[in-house]
Amino acid sequence: MNKIFKLLFLILCCxxxxxxxxxxxxxxxxxxxxxxxxxxxxxxxxxxxxxSLHQYIPKLANQISKFGVINTAFYxxxxxxxxxxxxxxxxxxxxxxxxxxxxxxxxxxIFQYWNKKFMPxxxxxxxxxxxxxxxxxxxxxxxxxxxxYKPSVNCGIFGIGSGYREDSLTFLKTIQIFSEQHPxxxxxxxxxxxxxxxxxxxxxxxxxxxxxxxxxYKIWEHLQSDIFxxxxxxxxxxxxxxxxxxxxxxxxxxxxxxxxxxxxxxxFAYGPDFKQGVITNTKxxxxxxxxxxxxxxHFNIINGNGKVxxxxxx
Numbered sequence: 001m002n003k004i005f006k007l008l009f010l011i012l013c014c015x016x017x018x019x020x021x022x023x024x025x026x027x028x029x030x031x032x033x034x035x036x037x038x039x040x041x042x043x044x045x046x047x048x049x050x051x052s053l054h055q056y057i058p059k060l061a062n063q064i065s066k067f068g069v070i071n072t073a074f075y076x077x078x079x080x081x082x083x084x085x086x087x088x089x090x091x092x093x094x095x096x097x098x099x100x101x102x103x104x105x106x107x108x109x110i111f112q113y114w115n116k117k118f119m120p121x122x123x124x125x126x127x128x129x130x131x132x133x134x135x136x137x138x139x140x141x142x143x144x145x146x147x148x149y150k151p152s153v154n155c156g157i158f159g160i161g162s163g164y165r166e167d168s169l170t171f172l173k174t175i176q177i178f179s180e181q182h183p184x185x186x187x188x189x190x191x192x193x194x195x196x197x198x199x200x201x202x203x204x205x206x207x208x209x210x211x212x213x214x215x216x217y218k219i220w221e222h223l224q225s226d227i228f229x230x231x232x233x234x235x236x237x238x239x240x241x242x243x244x245x246x247x248x249x250x251x252x253x254x255x256x257x258x259x260x261x262x263x264x265x266x267x268f269a270y271g272p273d274f275k276q277g278v279i280t281n282t283k284x285x286x287x288x289x290x291x292x293x294x295x296x297x298h299f300n301i302i303n304g305n306g307k308v309x310x311x312x313x314x
Contacts, residue, residue: 028295030272030273030296031231031232031271031272031273032232032233032234032271032272032273032296032297033184033232033233034183034184034185034186034228034229034232034233034234035184035185035186035233035234035235035236035271035293035296035297036185036186036188036219036223036233036234036235036236037089037186037187037188037235037236037237037238037289037293038188038189038190038216038219038235038236038237038238039085039086039089039187039188039189039190039238039239039240040190040192040193040209040212040216040237040238040239040266041082041130041131041189041190041191041192041193041194041195041239041240042082042193042194042197042239042240042241042242042243042255043056043193043194043208043209043212043239043242043243043265043266044242044243044252044261045242045261045264045265045266046261047193047205047206047209048209048239048266049061049070049072049266050264056206056209056210056213057209057210057213057266058210058213059213059214059216059217059220060213060216060217060237060268063217063220064216064217064220064268064270065268065277066276066277067270067276067277068235068268068269068270068271068274068275068276068277068278069268069269069270069274069275069276069278069279069280069311069312070267070268070278070279070280071267071268071269071279071280071281071282071284071309072279072280072281073280073281073282073283073284074238074264074265074266074267074284074285075263075264075265075283075284075285075286076088076239076240076241076242076262076263076265076285076286077094077263077285077286077287078094078095078286078287079094079095079096079097079256080241080242080255080256080257080258080262080263081099081241081255081256082099082131082133082134082194082240082241083097083098083099083101083133083134083136084096084097084099084240084241085239085240085241085286086134086137086187086189086240087105087137088240088285088286088287089187089238089240089286089287089289089290090105090109090110090111090137090187090290091105091106091107091108091109091110091140091290091301091303091304092107092110092287092290092291092294092301092303092304092305092306093105093106093107093287093303093304093305094286094287094305095107099133100133101132101133101134101135101136101160101161103136104136104139104140104141105136105137105139105140105141106140106141106142107140107141107142107303107304108140108142108145108149108302108303109137109138109140109151110185110290110293110294110301111125111127111137111138111149111150111151111185111187112140112145112148112149112150112151113149113294113299113300113301114185114297114299115149115150115151116148116149117297117298117299120184122152123152123177123181123183124181124182124183124184124185125151125152125183125184125185125186126151126152126153126154126177126181126183126185126186126187127151127152127153127154127155127186127187128153128154128155128170128173128174128177128186128187128188128189129154129155129156129170129187129188129189129190129191130155130156130164130165130166130167130169130170130189130190130191130192130195131155131156131164131189131191132155132156132157132158132159132160132161132162132163132164133155133156133160134155134156134189135153135155135156135159135160136160137187138150138151138153151185152181152183154173154177164191164195167190167191167192167211167212167215168215170188170190170191171190171215171218171219174188174219175218175219175222178219178222178226178229179222179226182226182228182229185293185297188219189240190212190215192208192209192211192212193205193206193208193209193212194255195208196208197243197252197253198253198254199253200250200253202252205252216237220235223235231272232272233271233272234269234270234271234272234273234274234296235268235269235270235271236267236268236269236289236292236293237266237267237268237269238265238266238267238268238286238289239265239266240265240286241255241256241262241263241265242255242261242262242263242264242265243255243261243262244257244259244261244262245259245260245261246261248261265286267284269292269309269312271296273296273313273314274312274313274314275312275313275314280311280312282309282311284307284309285306286306287304287305287306287307288306288307288308288309289306289309290304290306291304291306291307291308291309292306292308292309292312294308295308
């Protein structure tokens with residue numbers, strides 16, 4: 001009898017473990033239906049969350065942040081220039097890439113993975129940017145992905161080689177695309193404050209951050225008022241890179257090395273599946289954004305090195 005009881009016990013244990021594993025492997029049901037990533041190109045942490053008064057990001061700090069999660073330990077751990085930072089966010093991989101817009105990323109993007117899985121209707125995923133060279137993010141070098149599953153793009157005046165445009169025009173185009181197309185996956189990049197900082201004008205650099213903060217707030221208001229987006233949209237706000245510390249090279253006017261000024265960057269996340277009014281100092285990095293997007297949308301990034309930011313989730 002003892003042998004029979006032991007055998008039954010072992011069978012029950014196996015059944016329980018198998019059931020538990022199946023439950024664990026089942027995807028979570030998330031409320032997120034749309035994801036928007038906004039990039040403030042090149043603002044330094046000391047002028048964003050690192051400033052205790054948050055005087056240059058008043059709308060993000062005072063109007064928006066209470067609804068989501070701030071991370072004070074977020075970094076670019078790869079090359080700290082524009083296209084490399086954007087590529088890390090988009091592919092989950094750090095890569096040395098030509099910064100002029102003449103080279104496409106090595107690995108497929110979150111857009112290509114998402115488009116392949118969901119085969120969405122035309123214009124449901126977008127890359128929008130004031131800088132024309134950001135257009136290269138819509139493609140990759142891997143043969144099985146190259147020229148496939150590409151998102152719609154609206155970058156610069158009219159694409160690669162056309163030049164940069166004012167952020168105010170990018171904002172207006174974004175609202176138009178949101179209103180007419182209702183895209184579900186968007187990467188939106190504003191050129192300020194990076195563009196102005198390179199002119200070595202401190203006052204205009206700070207004003208560039210404030211201008212971008214205002215654009216982010218207006219986009220936030222649109223997401224709250226549009227029934228398509230309200231209650232089902234996750235928003236990430238970050239930088240592609242920071243800027244040199246004041247003691248390095250020409251200070252805030254440039255970037256591109258491994259100093260903490262270039263690596264330590266802003267991060268904020270909001271969404272129906274995330275906590276509210278939380279500040280975390282869990283060390284995270286740019287590549288973790290794509291991994292978290294993949295988790296929310298239930299697809300796998302084969303080549304990505306990022307990790308899901310589970311501390312954001314309820």
